[in-house]
Amino acid sequence: MEDIKIKNVTKVFDGYFKAVNNVSLEIKAGELFSFLGPSGCGKTTLLRMIAGFEVPTTGQILIGNEDITFLPPYHRPVNTVFQNYSLFPHMTVFDNVAFGLKIKKIPKDEIKDRVIEMLKIVKMESEVNKFPNQLSGGQKQRIAIARALINKPKVLLLDEPLAALDLKLRQHMLIELQNIHDVVGITFIYVTHDQSEAISISDRLAVMNEGKILQVGSPDEIYEKPKTIFAANFIGDTNLIDAEVIAKYDDYIELKCDSGDGNHFVIDSAVPFNPEIGQKLTISLRPEKIAISRTPPEMQDDFNLVEGIVEDILYYGSHTHYIVRVGNLRIRVFDQHKRVYVDKTGIDWEEKVFLYWHDEDTHLINEVRES
Amino acid sequence: MDNTKIVLQQKNKLSWILAFPALFWLLFFFFIPYLIVLIYSFLTPTIYDIKFEFTLQAYREIFEWRYIKSFLISLRLATITTVLCLLLGYPVAYFIARSSDKLKNALLFLIIIPFWTNFIIRIFSWRIFLAPEGTLNNILISLGIISEPLMILRTDLAVILVMVYVYLPYMILPLYAGIEKIDFTLINAAMDLGANRWKSFLKVTLPLSKEGIYAGIILVFIPSLGMYVVPHLVGSQESLYIGQIIAYKIKDIPRNWPLASALSFVMLLFVTILMVIIYKFHNRASKIKVDLNENIQKKEF
Numbered sequence: 001m002e003d004i005k006i007k008n009v010t011k012v013f014d015g016y017f018k019a020v021n022n023v024s025l026e027i028k029a030g031e032l033f034s035f036l037g038p039s040g041c042g043k044t045t046l047l048r049m050i051a052g053f054e055v056p057t058t059g060q061i062l063i064g065n066e067d068i069t070f071l072p073p074y075h076r077p078v079n080t081v082f083q084n085y086s087l088f089p090h091m092t093v094f095d096n097v098a099f100g101l102k103i104k105k106i107p108k109d110e111i112k113d114r115v116i117e118m119l120k121i122v123k124m125e126s127e128v129n130k131f132p133n134q135l136s137g138g139q140k141q142r143i144a145i146a147r148a149l150i151n152k153p154k155v156l157l158l159d160e161p162l163a164a165l166d167l168k169l170r171q172h173m174l175i176e177l178q179n180i181h182d183v184v185g186i187t188f189i190y191v192t193h194d195q196s197e198a199i200s201i202s203d204r205l206a207v208m209n210e211g212k213i214l215q216v217g218s219p220d221e222i223y224e225k226p227k228t229i230f231a232a233n234f235i236g237d238t239n240l241i242d243a244e245v246i247a248k249y250d251d252y253i254e255l256k257c258d259s260g261d262g263n264h265f266v267i268d269s270a271v272p273f274n275p276e277i278g279q280k281l282t283i284s285l286r287p288e289k290i291a292i293s294r295t296p297p298e299m300q301d302d303f304n305l306v307e308g309i310v311e312d313i314l315y316y317g318s319h320t321h322y323i324v325r326v327g328n329l330r331i332r333v334f335d336q337h338k339r340v341y342v343d344k345t346g347i348d349w350e351e352k353v354f355l356y357w358h359d360e361d362t363h364l365i366n367e368v369r370e371s
Numbered sequence: 372m373d374n375t376k377i378v379l380q381q382k383n384k385l386s387w388i389l390a391f392p393a394l395f396w397l398l399f400f401f402f403i404p405y406l407i408v409l410i411y412s413f414l415t416p417t418i419y420d421i422k423f424e425f426t427l428q429a430y431r432e433i434f435e436w437r438y439i440k441s442f443l444i445s446l447r448l449a450t451i452t453t454v455l456c457l458l459l460g461y462p463v464a465y466f467i468a469r470s471s472d473k474l475k476n477a478l479l480f481l482i483i484i485p486f487w488t489n490f491i492i493r494i495f496s497w498r499i500f501l502a503p504e505g506t507l508n509n510i511l512i513s514l515g516i517i518s519e520p521l522m523i524l525r526t527d528l529a530v531i532l533v534m535v536y537v538y539l540p541y542m543i544l545p546l547y548a549g550i551e552k553i554d555f556t557l558i559n560a561a562m563d564l565g566a567n568r569w570k571s572f573l574k575v576t577l578p579l580s581k582e583g584i585y586a587g588i589i590l591v592f593i594p595s596l597g598m599y600v601v602p603h604l605v606g607s608q609e610s611l612y613i614g615q616i617i618a619y620k621i622k623d624i625p626r627n628w629p630l631a632s633a634l635s636f637v638m639l640l641f642v643t644i645l646m647v648i649i650y651k652f653h654n655r656a657s658k659i660k661v662d663l664n665e666n667i668q669k670k671e672f
Contacts, residue, residue, distance in 0.1 A: 051563060052562075052563075053559055053562075053563075072562070072567070073559070073562040073563050074562050074563075074564075074565045074566055074567050078563075079563055079564065080559075080560070080563045082556055082559070082560055084554075084556070086554065086556045086557050086559070086560040087560075088557060088560070088561075088575060089557075089579070090578050090579055090581075099561070099564050099566075099574075100564035100565050103564060103565040103566050103570060103574075104565060147564065148563075148564075151564060151565065
């Protein structure tokens with residue numbers, strides 16, 4: 001098992017457009033790693049350079065100690081599951097899956113055994129004689145995975161593999177993909193623009209924007225401790241508040257928040273980094289971390305309390321989504337319903353409410369929003 | 372249920388009404404004339420005309436060597452023309468299909484331009500070009516490449532040259548239409564699975580352009596087999612095309628309309644059989660199925 005090393009890779013298109021901008025990254029052997037970002041962020045270009053369909057303008061790509069930067073795709077120990085599956089329409093499921101083995105001139109009996117074994121892994125052995133146009137989207141997906149995995153690649157690349165499937169099937173295939181990853185044990189690199197896919201399936205992921213990697217980490221790190229405003233916004237839902245550091249203590253710092261109407265309120269944060277006093281930064285506050293109540297809660301030291309007016313209430317079944325006005329800010333709060341009647345807050349429109357959350361959930365981002 | 376049935380019946384009726392003009396056309400201008408040709412092939416020839424007396428004389432005559440020979444000449448030249456058109460046309464069609472949209476339209480336009488000039492005029496210009504004292508020989512002699520003029524005009528080579536020239540667009544256009552439909556990410560997929568450029572071409576691009584290849588072959592081979600004008604204007608008088616023989620039997624005295632009819636009819640029959648074979652070949656999808664049970668049994672024993 002070998003790690004993948006991407007060293008200072010840049011890809012320039014048409015002489016000026018930097019699709020990938022000086023990216024360095026190490027992907028560990030056996031990892032399920034995702035590139036996450038909006039369309040045009042460079043994730044697919046990066047994937048295509050690992051597959052061999054594009055050559056980096058500068059930089060190096062290594063698998064283990066082997067430099068594969070300039071190897072043609074057919075000499076790389078890498079296989080791809082393409083976005084639209086790209087199954088060969090003139091071949092049966094069997095011939096599609098057997099394609100790579102036939103190219104390698106493996107004996108026929110062995111091909112047959114391996115194809116059927118592989119089709120069993122993806123639960124498609126009963127469709128062996130069908131043509132791709134006789135298969136559903138989910139089935140095509142499985143065949144595309146089988147066709148790639150049968151070649152025993154060191155790395156499997158998946159380019160938006162679930163984008164063409166409907167929601168239920170997508171959730172089902174996510175679990176399947178994770179199971180397949182567990183069975184084969186090789187490195188998977190998964191490219192997606194769907195943050196929920198990326199954080200649910202990955203061991204680690206890289207958040208990308210405008211050709212750069214903004215942050216690499218485990219899904220919970222990325223979700224709970226985003227380093228950039230972009231990452232905080234792109235993954236999950238968040239409230240962004242402009243703030244200024246006014247005091248530092250041993251285990252927390254005090255921040256002055258601008259509520260946009262000329263007023264200020266002060267909240268605390270357990271410190272993830274060591275800012276200067278007077279430094280301007282941005283608070284990211286996840287809506288589900290905030291508790292809401294119509295009566296003043298019994299406060300503890302390490303909690304923050306803010307008062308506001310309810311502007312909107314949206315009932316989602318599993319939770320209620322409140323939009324609370326604090327000065328000119330709109331704070332979103334998700335209130336999870338654990339039990340049917342007990343949870344009923346009875347909060348109404350234009351009512352005064354109290355919002356409170358733990359200091360540790362006041363996440364600080366060392367960036368200032370552009371106004 | 373009943374309603375859908377009625378709707379379907381109405382749709383059927385409508386499609387019959389819409390198809391009627393074309394069917395009518397085929398019936399009166401193709402089927403009935405060919406029936407007349409078939410009837411004529413069983414009649415007795417006179418010097419100028421025919422007598423309405425049944426005979427199989429024409430079909431006996433067909434098997435004379437000069438007619439068989441002429442048929443083989445036609446077959447040979449048509450085959451060479453088709454193969455050359457395919458070999459020359461495929462790279463062009465492929466190139467056009469993979470060009471940007473803008474370039475694509477410009478190139479297709481260039482392919483179609485020759486159609487704007489009359490067919491006969493284009494062939495006559497080939498005569499001027501290929502003649503012993505013609506453009507080609509003048510250029511080659513003045514460049515000192517040859518000292519004696521090349522005798523290309525009135526040879527089979529001239530026929531092939533001109534027929535390839537005339538029919539190349541008929542090969543390129545269906546090939547282009549076929550290749551253009553291919554999803555080129557499939558070639559990426561083939562290369563990803565270990566096939567180099569040549570193998571991905573053989574295993575993916577070529578099989579997927581099959582439709583275009585068949586259409587191109589049919590569009591070039593059939594008209595070049597029955598060709599009359601090109602061999603008549605640039606071909607050798609030693610090797611007569613079947614089309615030329617049919618023409619002579621119709622216009623030159625002594626005429627032999629039944630023989631001309633029989634030759635035409637046999638040609639039609641030949642082409643029809645050929646089409647059926649191509650069609651069968653085309654539809655021969657991979658019938659080799661993998662038997663799962665066989666495999667499982669093999670493992671058990």
